[in-house]
Amino acid sequence: MPTYSAPTKDMQFVLHDVLKVSQSDIPGYDELDPDFTSAILEEAGKLTSEVVAPLNVVGDKEGCRLENGVVYTPKGFKEAFEQVKEGGWTGLDMPEEFGGQNMPYVIGTAVGEFFSSANQAFTMYQGLTHGAASAILAHGTDEQKATYLPNMVSCEWTGTMNLTEPHCGTDLGLMRTKAVPQGDGSYKISGQKIFISAGEHDMADNIIHLVLAKIEGGPEGIAGVSLFIVPKFLVNEDGSLGERNGVSVGSIEEKMGIHGNSTCVMNYDEATGFLLGQEHKGMRAMFTMMNEARLGVGMQGLSQAEVAYQNALTYARDRLQGRAITGPEAPDKAADPIIVHPDVRRSLMDQKSFAEGARAFVLWGATMIDAAHRKHDADADGLVSLLTPVIKGFLTDVGYDMTVKAQQVYGGHGYVEEWGMSQFTRDARIAMIYEGANGVQALDLVGRKLAQDGGKHVMAFFDLVKTFIKENSGKDADFDAQFMEPLKNASKDLQAAGMYFMQNGAKNPNHALAGSNDFMHMFGHVCLGLMWAKMGLAAKEALANGASDVAFYETKLNTGRYYMARQLPATALHLTRIQSGADTVMALDAANF
Amino acid sequence: MPTYSAPTKDMQFVLHDVLKVSQSDIPGYDELDPDFTSAILEEAGKLTSEVVAPLNVVGDKEGCRLENGVVYTPKGFKEAFEQVKEGGWTGLDMPEEFGGQNMPYVIGTAVGEFFSSANQAFTMYQGLTHGAASAILAHGTDEQKATYLPNMVSCEWTGTMNLTEPHCGTDLGLMRTKAVPQGDGSYKISGQKIFISAGEHDMADNIIHLVLAKIEGGPEGIAGVSLFIVPKFLVNEDGSLGERNGVSVGSIEEKMGIHGNSTCVMNYDEATGFLLGQEHKGMRAMFTMMNEARLGVGMQGLSQAEVAYQNALTYARDRLQGRAITGPEAPDKAADPIIVHPDVRRSLMDQKSFAEGARAFVLWGATMIDAAHRKHDADADGLVSLLTPVIKGFLTDVGYDMTVKAQQVYGGHGYVEEWGMSQFTRDARIAMIYEGANGVQALDLVGRKLAQDGGKHVMAFFDLVKTFIKENSGKDADFDAQFMEPLKNASKDLQAAGMYFMQNGAKNPNHALAGSNDFMHMFGHVCLGLMWAKMGLAAKEALANGASDVAFYETKLNTGRYYMARQLPATALHLTRIQSGADTVMALDAANF
The missing domain is CATH 1.20.120 (Four Helix Bundle (Hemerythrin (Met), subunit A))
Structure with a gap:
C-alpha cells in the first residue's frame, strides 16, 4: 500500500527561505514565524499521513454507495472526518466570528496540499464546503452568514457547488434550472444538476447547496443566471434543522477515480432556495471565488504528483533490477536498485523538480490572494487573477503527466491496483477537467486575462x-x-x-x-x-x-x-x-x- | 456508449497509395491488390465494429472472474471468439500447412489494428496465442509444430508467454523458476509467474504456456534461461487431450484497465514441460519474436488513440457549447458545436495527425518484417530491429497522451465511466508497460540498437x-x-x-x-x-x-x-x-x- 509523508521541511523552506512570509506586510503574516508554521505543519502532517492517507485506498476500493436516497461514504471516512473537524482544520483560514482561526490563506493552502496528497477524494468534502462558505462570506447577508457559516466553518454542515447540467458545463448561459419567486423572498428551484461533488453523503447533518438557476422572466443567457442557497434541511429561526427540502440525489456517478467522493446527479423539485448576492449576478458571485477555487485545483495537480513521486522514489530505491552501466553500485546484492539507471533518474527528477517548483508557485499565488484580501492590494489581485488559469491548467496537466511517470517507475506493478499507483493517476485525471476544463483555462488566459486592464x-x-x-x-x-x-x-x-x-x-x-x-x-x-x-x-x-x-x-x-x-x-x-x-x-x- | 468504425479507407491509402504493396517484390505481396485487401478490410471492419467493439465496455465493467480455479471471461466473449475463429481471422498470416491463410504479416497487422481498436482486452487472447505460435513455429521441432500449431492457429487452443516473476521483470537473469530434467526429454517446471495475460480462461479447450525457467545446474543469470512448452492439458500421441498438468492460476490481478483480459498469477508445481529451442537459449528464442510482439504493442498505442479520437470527434461535432470567436457557425442552434473552437481543433488535429502517421509507421514496419521473413532481406531486418523500440515506445507513450486528449474533449463526461472514454485511457496505459516498459525500449534503442552492426x-x-x-x-x-x-x-x-x-x-x-x-x-x-x-x-x-x-x-x-x-x-x-x-x-x- 502506498504511503504519504508530509513534506514539512520543503514547505517551511518555501514559506520562510523563499517567500519570507513573516517579513511580509500583509496583515496577519507577522505571526507566521517559522516555529509557529512548523507546529501547524507538523501537526497537519501527522494527521494526514496517519489518519487521512490510509483511507485513500479504502475510498478507492469501496467507493460511495447510494441506498434509498442515502449515500454512504467508505468505511472510516466518517470517523476521520470527525477528527479533522475536532482539530479545527476545516476553519483554519476562516473568520473567528464564525468559528474559524483567521489564519492567512497561505497557511490553509500549505495544509491543504497535505490533505489533498493524503486523500484527494476525502479532502474534497471539506474543500467544497470551504468554497461554498467563501461564497456566502463574500455575498451573503448578515442573516445568511449567521445562519449558515458557523456550521459550515466547522463542517458540521458541508457545502456543494451546483453549476453543470446535462447539456451544459462550460456554457452556463444554456442553463435550464429555474427559480420561481415566492413573494416571501424565497424561490422555488427546479431542475437537474450533474457532477455535484459531495452532493449527498452521511458525514454531515445538513448539506448547503449553492445552486445556479435562472429566475423566471429574467434576461436570456448568462446574464440571467442567479445563485441560490438551497439547504438539504431548511434551517429554523432558532438554528435547528427544519423540514427536508425538495432536493434529492438521482444517482451517483461511476468515475475513473476519486471514488471516495460522491459525485451526484441532484434533482431539485420545487426546492426552497434563497438568493445569494444579487438577482442575475450569479456568475459574478461564482467568479469572486474562482481564483481561490482554481488555485486549489492546481494544488491538487501538485498534490497527486507529490505523493506519487514519494512512492515511486521508495520503489526505485528498493526494487533491484539490472546493474548501473558504470558498474555495480550494490555488488553485495543480486542487482542494483533501479534508481541507479539514468532513465529512472530522469523520470524522478522530472517529478521532483515539478512538485517542488509547483509548491512554490501555489504558495506564491496564495500570498497574492492574501495580499488582495487582507490589504486590498489591487496589483496582487490583478497578478493572481492573470496567473490563476496558469496555476490551474498547467499544474494539473503536468501534475497528471507526473503521476503517470511515477506509475511507470513501477513497471507492471504500477498497472495493478494492489500497489496504489493507478489510483494516483486516476484521481489526478479529474483535476484537468473540473473547475473549468484546462482548454477553458487557456482560453481565459489568452482571451481574457492577457488583455485585462x-x-x-x-x-x-x-x-x-x-x-x-x-x-x-x-x-x-x-x-x-x-x-x-x-x-x-x-x-x-x-x-x-x-x-x-x-x-x-x-x-x-x-x-x-x-x-x-x-x-x-x-x-x-x-x-x-x-x-x-x-x-x-x-x-x-x-x-x-x-x-x-x-x-x-x-x-x-x-x-x-x-x-x-x-x-x-x-x-x-x-x-x-x-x-x-x-x-x-x-x-x-x-x-x- | 462509444462506437468504432474501422478506418478501411485510410488503411487502403497507406497500403496502396503510400506503400504500394502490390508492386513490392516481397513474396506474396503481388496478391495484395486493392480489391483483395479491400475485401479483407471491409470484412474485418464489419466484424470488429459490429461484434467485437460492443463487447469492449462489457469486458471493462464485468471483468474476469476466478471461481474454483476456473476463470470466466465476460459475457459474450466466448461467442464472439467463436465468430472470430470461424472467420479464420486468427490464422491470417500463419502457414497454410497449419491451417493458416499464409498472408503477409502486413495484412495481419492492418486487421490487427481494427481488432485492437475495437477491443484491446479481447484481442489479446488471440494476440498472445499468435505470439506463442510464432515462437513454436520458429524454434519448435517438427513434432512440436504438428502437436500444437494447428490448434493454436485456429485458436482452439490459446497461448501465453510467461516471463515475469514477482521479483523480476526486466532483469530476467534473477529468475527463480526451475526446470528439472526427467531423463525422458521432459522437464518438471516449478515456480511462480505473474502478470500472465490470458493465463487462464474459458474460451479454449487447452492453453499452451510458454515458460522461461532455469534448468538446474545450468549457468548463472540470463545465460541459464531456457524456454519451455507447458500445456494446461498434456496432449496424447493421437492429439487428444490427456491429463491435467501441474499448472494452476493463483489469482487474477485487479488492474487499471484491460479488465476483459485475465491477467493471472500462474503457479507451476512440477508441471511437465518440453524444451522449446535449445537449452539455456531461452532469451534468444524469446527475442526472435520480439520485433513482431513489440510492433504489435506499438500498434495498440495507435489503436486506442484511433478509437478514442473517433469518439472525441463525434462528440465535438455534437456537443453544443459556446460560440465560435469569429461569429456563430450554427446560428439556428442554441450554441455552436465545440469543434468550432480552436483549442478543441488543436486537440483533434493532434490526435488525427498522430493516428494516421502512426498507422503508416506501423504498416511500414510490418512490410520490413515481411521482407526479412519472406525474402531474407538482412537490411530490412536490421532496420526494423532498430525501429522496433521506437514503434513500441513512442507510439504507446504518445498514443496514451492522445487517449487522454480525446477524453478531455468530453469534459466531465470523459471522467465518468458512462461514456466509455475513461476506458480507452485506462486500457491504453498498459501498452507503455508490457512487452518491455518504455524506459527499457529507450535503453534498447540507445544502448544496443544504435551501435548494432x-x-x-x-x-x-x-x-x-x-x-x-x-x-x-x-x-x-x-x-x-x-x-x-x-x-x-x-x-x-x-x-x-x-x-x-x-x-x-x-x-x-x-x-x-x-x-x-x-x-x-x-x-x-x-x-x-x-x-x-x-x-x-x-x-x-x-x-x-x-x-x-x-x-x-x-x-x-x-x-x-x-x-x-x-x-x-x-x-x-x-x-x-x-x-x-x-x-x-x-x-x-x-x-x-
Whole structure:
C-alpha cells in the first residue's frame, strides 16, 4: 500500500527561505514565524499521513454507495472526518466570528496540499464546503452568514457547488434550472444538476447547496443566471434543522477515480432556495471565488504528483533490477536498485523538480490572494487573477503527466491496483477537467486575462521577472549561466508569444486561440523557472549563511539546475507552435476530419 | 456508449497509395491488390465494429472472474471468439500447412489494428496465442509444430508467454523458476509467474504456456534461461487431450484497465514441460519474436488513440457549447458545436495527425518484417530491429497522451465511466508497460540498437531519409517548405543527438542513457515526419492523377501540414535536453532525493 509523508521541511523552506512570509506586510503574516508554521505543519502532517492517507485506498476500493436516497461514504471516512473537524482544520483560514482561526490563506493552502496528497477524494468534502462558505462570506447577508457559516466553518454542515447540467458545463448561459419567486423572498428551484461533488453523503447533518438557476422572466443567457442557497434541511429561526427540502440525489456517478467522493446527479423539485448576492449576478458571485477555487485545483495537480513521486522514489530505491552501466553500485546484492539507471533518474527528477517548483508557485499565488484580501492590494489581485488559469491548467496537466511517470517507475506493478499507483493517476485525471476544463483555462488566459486592464497585469509580470533577473545577476557566473540565462530566455519566448498574439490576433482571433494551450504551458514553465531561480538563490543564501543541512540546500540547487536544463527549454517549442498560427489548426472543414 | 468504425479507407491509402504493396517484390505481396485487401478490410471492419467493439465496455465493467480455479471471461466473449475463429481471422498470416491463410504479416497487422481498436482486452487472447505460435513455429521441432500449431492457429487452443516473476521483470537473469530434467526429454517446471495475460480462461479447450525457467545446474543469470512448452492439458500421441498438468492460476490481478483480459498469477508445481529451442537459449528464442510482439504493442498505442479520437470527434461535432470567436457557425442552434473552437481543433488535429502517421509507421514496419521473413532481406531486418523500440515506445507513450486528449474533449463526461472514454485511457496505459516498459525500449534503442552492426542500420535510416528528401524536393516550393524542410530539420536534430551520444557516451555512458527517452521520442517524430511527407506526396500524386475524392486527399495534405508545423518541431526540444547531458540527471545521491 502506498504511503504519504508530509513534506514539512520543503514547505517551511518555501514559506520562510523563499517567500519570507513573516517579513511580509500583509496583515496577519507577522505571526507566521517559522516555529509557529512548523507546529501547524507538523501537526497537519501527522494527521494526514496517519489518519487521512490510509483511507485513500479504502475510498478507492469501496467507493460511495447510494441506498434509498442515502449515500454512504467508505468505511472510516466518517470517523476521520470527525477528527479533522475536532482539530479545527476545516476553519483554519476562516473568520473567528464564525468559528474559524483567521489564519492567512497561505497557511490553509500549505495544509491543504497535505490533505489533498493524503486523500484527494476525502479532502474534497471539506474543500467544497470551504468554497461554498467563501461564497456566502463574500455575498451573503448578515442573516445568511449567521445562519449558515458557523456550521459550515466547522463542517458540521458541508457545502456543494451546483453549476453543470446535462447539456451544459462550460456554457452556463444554456442553463435550464429555474427559480420561481415566492413573494416571501424565497424561490422555488427546479431542475437537474450533474457532477455535484459531495452532493449527498452521511458525514454531515445538513448539506448547503449553492445552486445556479435562472429566475423566471429574467434576461436570456448568462446574464440571467442567479445563485441560490438551497439547504438539504431548511434551517429554523432558532438554528435547528427544519423540514427536508425538495432536493434529492438521482444517482451517483461511476468515475475513473476519486471514488471516495460522491459525485451526484441532484434533482431539485420545487426546492426552497434563497438568493445569494444579487438577482442575475450569479456568475459574478461564482467568479469572486474562482481564483481561490482554481488555485486549489492546481494544488491538487501538485498534490497527486507529490505523493506519487514519494512512492515511486521508495520503489526505485528498493526494487533491484539490472546493474548501473558504470558498474555495480550494490555488488553485495543480486542487482542494483533501479534508481541507479539514468532513465529512472530522469523520470524522478522530472517529478521532483515539478512538485517542488509547483509548491512554490501555489504558495506564491496564495500570498497574492492574501495580499488582495487582507490589504486590498489591487496589483496582487490583478497578478493572481492573470496567473490563476496558469496555476490551474498547467499544474494539473503536468501534475497528471507526473503521476503517470511515477506509475511507470513501477513497471507492471504500477498497472495493478494492489500497489496504489493507478489510483494516483486516476484521481489526478479529474483535476484537468473540473473547475473549468484546462482548454477553458487557456482560453481565459489568452482571451481574457492577457488583455485585462489594458494588459497591465501581464506587463507587471514581465517587469517582475526582469527586475528579479537584473537584481540578482552578475554576482555568480555559474548561477547566472545555470539559472538566470535560462529564465531570461524562457521569459523572452513568452513575450514573443504575447507579441505574436497582439500582432496577429487582431486580424484573426483564431491565431491567438490556436496557441492558447501552448501559451498556458509556456507561462507555467516561466513561472516554475522563476520559482526555481528564487529557490536557488534562497539555497545559496542559506549555504552562505552556514546552514547546517548542507545536503538539503545543495539538493535544492541541483534540482533547480535540472529544471532549468531539462524542463524550462520547452518554452521554445511552445513558441514555435504558437508562431505557426491558426492556419493548419483550422484548415479542415468539420465534415472532413 | 462509444462506437468504432474501422478506418478501411485510410488503411487502403497507406497500403496502396503510400506503400504500394502490390508492386513490392516481397513474396506474396503481388496478391495484395486493392480489391483483395479491400475485401479483407471491409470484412474485418464489419466484424470488429459490429461484434467485437460492443463487447469492449462489457469486458471493462464485468471483468474476469476466478471461481474454483476456473476463470470466466465476460459475457459474450466466448461467442464472439467463436465468430472470430470461424472467420479464420486468427490464422491470417500463419502457414497454410497449419491451417493458416499464409498472408503477409502486413495484412495481419492492418486487421490487427481494427481488432485492437475495437477491443484491446479481447484481442489479446488471440494476440498472445499468435505470439506463442510464432515462437513454436520458429524454434519448435517438427513434432512440436504438428502437436500444437494447428490448434493454436485456429485458436482452439490459446497461448501465453510467461516471463515475469514477482521479483523480476526486466532483469530476467534473477529468475527463480526451475526446470528439472526427467531423463525422458521432459522437464518438471516449478515456480511462480505473474502478470500472465490470458493465463487462464474459458474460451479454449487447452492453453499452451510458454515458460522461461532455469534448468538446474545450468549457468548463472540470463545465460541459464531456457524456454519451455507447458500445456494446461498434456496432449496424447493421437492429439487428444490427456491429463491435467501441474499448472494452476493463483489469482487474477485487479488492474487499471484491460479488465476483459485475465491477467493471472500462474503457479507451476512440477508441471511437465518440453524444451522449446535449445537449452539455456531461452532469451534468444524469446527475442526472435520480439520485433513482431513489440510492433504489435506499438500498434495498440495507435489503436486506442484511433478509437478514442473517433469518439472525441463525434462528440465535438455534437456537443453544443459556446460560440465560435469569429461569429456563430450554427446560428439556428442554441450554441455552436465545440469543434468550432480552436483549442478543441488543436486537440483533434493532434490526435488525427498522430493516428494516421502512426498507422503508416506501423504498416511500414510490418512490410520490413515481411521482407526479412519472406525474402531474407538482412537490411530490412536490421532496420526494423532498430525501429522496433521506437514503434513500441513512442507510439504507446504518445498514443496514451492522445487517449487522454480525446477524453478531455468530453469534459466531465470523459471522467465518468458512462461514456466509455475513461476506458480507452485506462486500457491504453498498459501498452507503455508490457512487452518491455518504455524506459527499457529507450535503453534498447540507445544502448544496443544504435551501435548494432557498427551503426550500420541507423546510418541506413539517415540515408533513407536523405535520399527521400533529395529525390522528392525541388518540384513544388510550397510542398518543400511545408513538408521537406521540417523533415530535414528534424532529421538533422536526430543526427546531432546521435553525434552527441557518440562523442560523450564513450567518456561516460550516462550521457547517452540520460537522453535515451528523448532520443526515442525524437526518432519517433522523425519517422512520423517521414510518413507524413510520404503521405503528402501520395496525396499530391493522387490529386494530380485526377482522383475523384478530392476532399480525402486534401485532408491528408492538411493533416500532414499540421503535423509538420506543430508536432515535428519537438525534435529541437529533445535535442536540447539530450545535449544538456547527464550531469543534472545524475547529480543527486540516491539518499538526497
